[in-house]
Amino acid sequence: MKIEDVLPADIRSCDPGLELPRVAQLLRDRGLAAVPVIDALRRPLGVVTERDICQAVANDSAGSGGTTAGDVLSRVPTCRSDEDLHAAIRLMATHRARRLLVVDSEGELRGLLSVDDLVAYASDDLGLLDLPTREVLAVLRLLSLDDRDRRRQSRPAA
Numbered sequence: 139m140k141i142e143d144v145l146p147a148d149i150r151s152c153d154p155g156l157e158l159p160r161v162a163q164l165l166r167d168r169g170l171a172a173v174p175v176i177d178a179l180r181r182p183l184g185v186v187t188e189r190d191i192c193q194a195v196a197n198d199s200a201g202s203g204g205t206t207a208g209d210v211l212s213r214v215p216t217c218r219s220d221e222d223l224h225a226a227i228r229l230m231a232t233h234r235a236r237r238l239l240v241v242d243s244e245g246e247l248r249g250l251l252s253v254d255d256l257v258a259y260a261s262d263d264l265g266l267l268d269l270p271t272r273e274v275l276a277v278l279r280l281l282s283l284d285d286r287d288r289r290r291q292s293r294p295a296a
């Protein structure tokens with residue numbers, strides 16, 4: 139099974155110059171947790187997530203105005219749409235990444251593959267036999283451990 143077989147059909151993206159309030163509106167209006175940031179040739183530069191926006195606001199870099207998607211984007215691994223889905227799962231595990239930018243053979247954005255997409259597909263009665271559920275759960279476990287460690291590190295010392 140190829141990555142393109144499980145990619146969500148409707149991909150939204152934004153320009154690196156889009157100001158953060160507009161990025162937040164895009165996420166809210168479309169019910170998204172993240173949006174790819176692309177250059178003029180549709181090549182991905184990174185992803186802006188809800189977390190990126192919250193950190194910018196907490197650091198007050200967004201409070202002064204003028205903060206853009208390009209200022210706060212996160213770098214995430216990239217894979218090709220014609221690659222095997224197992225390769226994407228391994229890439230997520232290796233990089234402990236919740237999302238992968240997916241490009242075509244020309245390097246243009248084709249989509250954003252998330253762990254949520256894999257879980258939804260693995261849960262689908264039709265996809266259950268095609269997707270390695272154990273591998274998806276292993277990636278979720280790694281990400282959960284990362285989140286737990288990050289929360290511990292962010293707590294103030296008593």
